[in-house]
Structures are given as C-alpha cells and as structure tokens.
Amino acid sequence: MSAAHTTQDGPDPAALDLAVLDVFLAGHVDGYRGGVTAELVSGGRSNLTYRVTDGEHVWILRRPPLGTLTPSAHDMGREFRVTAALAGSGVPVAPAVALADASVLGVPFALTGFVDGLVVRSAEDLGALDDDTVRATAFALVDTLAALHAVDVTSGPLAQLGRPAGYLRRQVDRWYGQWQRVRTRELADVESLHALLDRSCPAESDHAVVHGDFRIDNAILDRDDPTRVRALVDWEMATLGDPLADLALHTVYGDPTFAPVLAGSAASTSPRMPGAGELVGRYTAASGRTLRDWAFHRGLAYFKSAVIAEGIHERHLRGDTRGDGFATVGEATAPLAAAGLAAARDTGG
Structure with missing residues (x-):
C-alpha cells in the first residue's frame, strides 16, 4: 500500500x-x-x-x-x-x-x-485441524482467559487501567448509548433487552483485566502446536471489570446467530468447537470462579453483540468498511437481540 x-x-x-x-x-x-x-x-x-x-x-x-x-x-x-x-x-x-x-x-x-503464528478465523481454517486438536485448542484458549483474569491488578500499570466499581452499570449505559448512535432502524427487542438489563444490573462479583473481545481469531496460535497460544491480540476494549463479562461474550461468539458478523463462516461458530456448557465448565475449573448473575452476563453479551453488528452495518452503509463480507452483517442484529432476551430471562442459569 x-x-x-x-x-x-x-x-x-x-x-x-x-x-x-x-x-x-x-x-x-x-x-x-x-x-x-x-x-x-x-x-x-x-x-x-x-x-x-x-x-x-x-x-x-x-x-x-x-x-x-x-x-x-x-x-x-x-x-x-x-x-x-x-x-x-x-x-x-x-x-x-x-x-x-x-x-x-x-x-x-x-x-x-509481529508474532508469527496461526490465526484461525474461518471454518475453513479450522478444517486444517483434527477434532482432538480443535477441542484442545478451544480449552487452551479458555485456560488463557482464566490466566488473564488471575493477573494481579491491585498495583502497577494495570491498576490504572480502569475503575472496576460500577463496571457493569457503565457497560449497560455505554452500549445503549452506542446503539443510539449507530442504529439504522427501530428494533423492539433491543429496547426490551436494554430495559431488562437496566433493571437487573448487579454489582460485580469480582474484578480483573477484561479483554472485551475474546474469541479464537483474536489469538495467534503456534503453527506446530495450535494448542499453545503465542499471543492474544486486539486489546482495544480492555479494562478492569467483571471477568464473567469476558466469559459470557466468548460463549456468545460461539452462537451461530453471530456468524454473519464474521462473514458467515467464523471458526468460533463452527459446530466442531466445544459448546458453551463445556467452555464454561473448563473456565470455572481453571479459574475457581462461580457463575454469579450468569443470566445477566449472557444477556449483556448478546446486547453488545447486537450493537456491534449494527455498528458494522451502519459503517458499511456509509462506505466506511474495507474488504468483503459486510453486506449481510445487519441481518444478525435482530436475532442477537432476541437471543439476548431469552438468555437474560433464563432464571435457570
């Protein structure tokens, strides 16, 4: 260029x-x-x-x-x-x-x-790995997430990264504010989901470094051993906050509803990846954390995803995207909001 x-x-x-x-x-x-x-x-x-x-x-x-x-x-x-x-x-x-x-x-x-390695973005990329390696890689990513959440944030530069108190409340307000900026249509489910999250927003159960966009294609894997993570990337939304927000978003990125946002063949939404229940089980074992207010976290993760989809769609309509695969991103907004409502109402956890 x-x-x-x-x-x-x-x-x-x-x-x-x-x-x-x-x-x-x-x-x-x-x-x-x-x-x-x-x-x-x-x-x-x-x-x-x-x-x-x-x-x-x-x-x-x-x-x-x-x-x-x-x-x-x-x-x-x-x-x-x-x-x-x-x-x-x-x-x-x-x-x-x-x-x-x-x-x-x-x-x-x-x-x-530059960190040389393997970036698994699509289902085609995932196709180069056998089933056992796919499963082990997915669990290695969750273990890396647990390790991130275990980093000491009580002193040093990371202590200045953000204000952990009130993180979830700020997330609800911030993402609804972003919806107001980027929406291209009225969607009743988005409004209903925001209202539910606003009413049920809990206090944080803990605080840690939150990556904010944790999924398989935001990791560089070792070419010879994809179960070894060489680097996590894309830290633009990192802050101090509730670590369960990261876990919830990671599981939502595995929902096929999210696939259009990542050009329709995203590795994270492949049926070859372990399901949300297995990933959550791996995380709780690795981190020792409990799933406090899990329905809220899942609803908030879907809410963020819906706003992300709409934001990409809005930029595409204005001609501010580069590359292919953007024409159908807007189709994901409404289904993600609907899934968020269902998740937030799931009192069974």
Whole structure:
C-alpha cells in the first residue's frame, strides 16, 4: 500500500502516508532501516490492522476504523498500555513498540512486534485441524482467559487501567448509548433487552483485566502446536471489570446467530468447537470462579453483540468498511437481540 493509493472515488482514507510513517519509525523504532511498506491485513469490523515492514523487520500497526467511533472503544493508547503492562505476566502478548497520537497520521496508532503464528478465523481454517486438536485448542484458549483474569491488578500499570466499581452499570449505559448512535432502524427487542438489563444490573462479583473481545481469531496460535497460544491480540476494549463479562461474550461468539458478523463462516461458530456448557465448565475449573448473575452476563453479551453488528452495518452503509463480507452483517442484529432476551430471562442459569 502506498501513500498514493486511491479508490474510484478518490484517495483511500484507509491508506497510510508512508513518507510520514517513515519519519516516525526512524525516530521511534530501534533498528529501523528505512523503506517502509505497508499492507492492510483487516479492517471494517474493528480497528484497521496493517503489516508494516522495512524489508528486514515486521511490525503490526493498528489504527481506529473509518467512520463513527464508540467513545472509549478503538482506544490506541489503551491497547498499547495493556500490551506493555502484560509483558512478563505469563499472559502471551505481542511486544509493545511505539504509540503515536493523531499528529502523525491524522489518527492515533499503536505499533507492536509481529508474532508469527496461526490465526484461525474461518471454518475453513479450522478444517486444517483434527477434532482432538480443535477441542484442545478451544480449552487452551479458555485456560488463557482464566490466566488473564488471575493477573494481579491491585498495583502497577494495570491498576490504572480502569475503575472496576460500577463496571457493569457503565457497560449497560455505554452500549445503549452506542446503539443510539449507530442504529439504522427501530428494533423492539433491543429496547426490551436494554430495559431488562437496566433493571437487573448487579454489582460485580469480582474484578480483573477484561479483554472485551475474546474469541479464537483474536489469538495467534503456534503453527506446530495450535494448542499453545503465542499471543492474544486486539486489546482495544480492555479494562478492569467483571471477568464473567469476558466469559459470557466468548460463549456468545460461539452462537451461530453471530456468524454473519464474521462473514458467515467464523471458526468460533463452527459446530466442531466445544459448546458453551463445556467452555464454561473448563473456565470455572481453571479459574475457581462461580457463575454469579450468569443470566445477566449472557444477556449483556448478546446486547453488545447486537450493537456491534449494527455498528458494522451502519459503517458499511456509509462506505466506511474495507474488504468483503459486510453486506449481510445487519441481518444478525435482530436475532442477537432476541437471543439476548431469552438468555437474560433464563432464571435457570
């Protein structure tokens, strides 16, 4: 990708100004040898991700998506600080390299080291693994989530990541506020689900580092042993909060209802993956936590997923997505909201 990259409508707003980036790398990255090139790896659903190289070294650059942004989400500073703070914690992360504000490229961005490995995004990617490996990999991911939630957050940089008190209340309010910003239609189930969550919002049972978007394609796996997680990525929504929010969202990402949000053949929704009950059982065994207010957490996870789907749909309608697979994302919003209502009302747990 070059600084002159254009579309039929003119300059591509997702293109990087390589001349400016070259100056930044020369001043902030040890060993940089010049001649930077960049390739857009993914974009449109979340932050835009680029593979950046000088021909000898490789880095990953992340910047916010095009279009309307959620307040506090797509936070490059947060991604960078979390990744840097988790170094040496036992939770696998990419090495933090550099952080830039909007004065460099017009938007803030974070640079990390490149971690080579296997990223399992689609059912086709999952097809390269046998059933035993798929199952063991899914459990290794849950074990990694439990390890993340066990990291000490009482002191050091992670203690400054957020305010754990009131996390769930802020989540309900924040995601409903985002719904108001991105909705493209009225959906009664979204309103009913929000009202139910608003009435039943509990106090947190505990607090930990919450990843905020934990699923299989946000992990880099070892190519020779996919049951070994080499790095967790996409920390843009990380904060301190109730760890069960992470677990609930992870299980919702396994619901086939979510498949259109990830282009219809997502690895997380494959029937070859262990079901929600098995994943929850693995997590509770690894973490020692109990499923307090589980119906609320599941309902909130579906609510977030519905708003995420609608936000991607709204950006697609405005032409602010890059790549394929966005045309049907909006079809997931209503079913996710309906599933959330059912989950939140499930007093049987």
